[in-house]
Amino acid sequence: MKAVVCNGSGGPEVLALGELPPPVPGPNEILIEVRATALNRADLLQRRGLYPPPPGASSILGLECSGVVAARGPSAARFEVGARVMALLGGGGYAEQVVVHEQIAMPIPERLSFEQAAAVPEAFLTASEALLVEAELRAGQSVLVTAAASGVGSAAVQIAKLRGAFVIGSASAEKLDAVRALGADLALDRGRQDFVDALLAATQTRGVDAIVDFVGASALERHQRCLGPRGRLVLVGLLGGAAAPLDLGRILMQRQQLRGLVMRTRSTAEKIELVQRFERELWPELDQGRLLPQLDQSLPLGEVAAAHLRMEHNRNAGKIVLQVSAGG
Numbered sequence: 001m002k003a004v005v006c007n008g009s010g011g012p013e014v015l016a017l018g019e020l021p022p023p024v025p026g027p028n029e030i031l032i033e034v035r036a037t038a039l040n041r042a043d044l045l046q047r048r049g050l051y052p053p054p055p056g057a058s059s060i061l062g063l064e065c066s067g068v069v070a071a072r073g074p075s076a077a078r079f080e081v082g083a084r085v086m087a088l089l090g091g092g093g094y095a096e097q098v099v100v101h102e103q104i105a106m107p108i109p110e111r112l113s114f115e116q117a118a119a120v121p122e123a124f125l126t127a128s129e130a131l132l133v134e135a136e137l138r139a140g141q142s143v144l145v146t147a148a149a150s151g152v153g154s155a156a157v158q159i160a161k162l163r164g165a166f167v168i169g170s171a172s173a174e175k176l177d178a179v180r181a182l183g184a185d186l187a188l189d190r191g192r193q194d195f196v197d198a199l200l201a202a203t204q205t206r207g208v209d210a211i212v213d214f215v216g217a218s219a220l221e222r223h224q225r226c227l228g229p230r231g232r233l234v235l236v237g238l239l240g241g242a243a244a245p246l247d248l249g250r251i252l253m254q255r256q257q258l259r260g261l262v263m264r265t266r267s268t269a270e271k272i273e274l275v276q277r278f279e280r281e282l283w284p285e286l287d288q289g290r291l292l293p294q295l296d297q298s299l300p301l302g303e304v305a306a307a308h309l310r311m312e313h314n315r316n317a318g319k320i321v322l323q324v325s326a327g328g
Contacts, residue, residue, distance in 0.1 A: 003095035009049030012305035025073030033070040036118035037093035039320040062093020066117035078102040088121040103272040109287040119293035119319035127155035135210035139164030147214040149175035151319040154294040157182040217241030294318030
């Protein structure tokens with residue numbers, strides 16, 4: 001099968017198409033003929049040699065995909081051969097075929113194309129876990145979504161609005177229109193000097209109940225000041241670094257909470273649980289069109305280096321999708 005291989009660790013130039021043996025589905029697994037996959041920041045880190053796959057996962061890049069069930073392993077019965085599915089992966093998405101536990105795959109809503117569906121699993125499952133489980137967001141509360149024009153960020157803005165929250169989305173100035181189009185109540189330029197004052201004014205000086213934070217260290221002091229009493233900061237990414245001073249006095253006096261969220265290293269049982277929760281609570285919203293994956297660009301698999309370069313330079317608003325195969 002064709003797959004993207006890394007010729008060493010480094011920049012996008014190390015990526016190339018190669019031929020690898022196809023995977024074989026084991027017990028309770030399905031073999032997916034991949035139609036499309038989507039980029040994630042973790043792919044860039046793995047390419048640089050900074051984020052190795054967990055034990056047992058494919059070394060091929062790609063944490064989500066859409067496609068068609070091509071075969072079923074022993075005891076797999078959730079999907080028929082030929083079913084359209086999208087799946088969260090530990091790796092392997094940048095290839096013509098991939099195997100995954102059948103309970104970690106989901107049916108693709110009829111209204112979504114394969115390219116749209118490829119942009120769903122990592123983005124929407126991460127966003128739903130961050131908001132509804134870790135941040136415990138409820139109707140009437142307020143949330144700051146950083147990197148709100150990104151794949152996960154755009155999913156988070158939509159889910160938070162759907163749940164009745166007051167949503168503030170931050171992004172670079174040129175992406176603010178995209179954040180507003182998602183339904184954010186307030187779009188803030190992440191570079192403005194009075195960021196905290198503007199957020200506090202929008203929340204009647206209280207601060208937000210939750211923050212979905214992709215930035216980390218460089219914005220930690222600012223985000224702590226944005227967080228209201230009993231607020232929850234859910235750390236999803238480290239675009240701004242991993243180490244920074246933490247105001248423990250503010251955490252103590254305002255009873256704030258700092259929580260971390262990672263998807264790739266979770267056990268199969270944990271992933272099955274979060275997929276089942278998403279199917280119960282939010283898959284119907286995708287099916288009805290009330291949630292919609294945001295696509296930035298769709299490129300052929302052979303242009304993977306250009307796709308990585310675009311994400312590395314932070315030019316994308318929404319998900320960058322790779323077309324893997326056209327199928328029959």
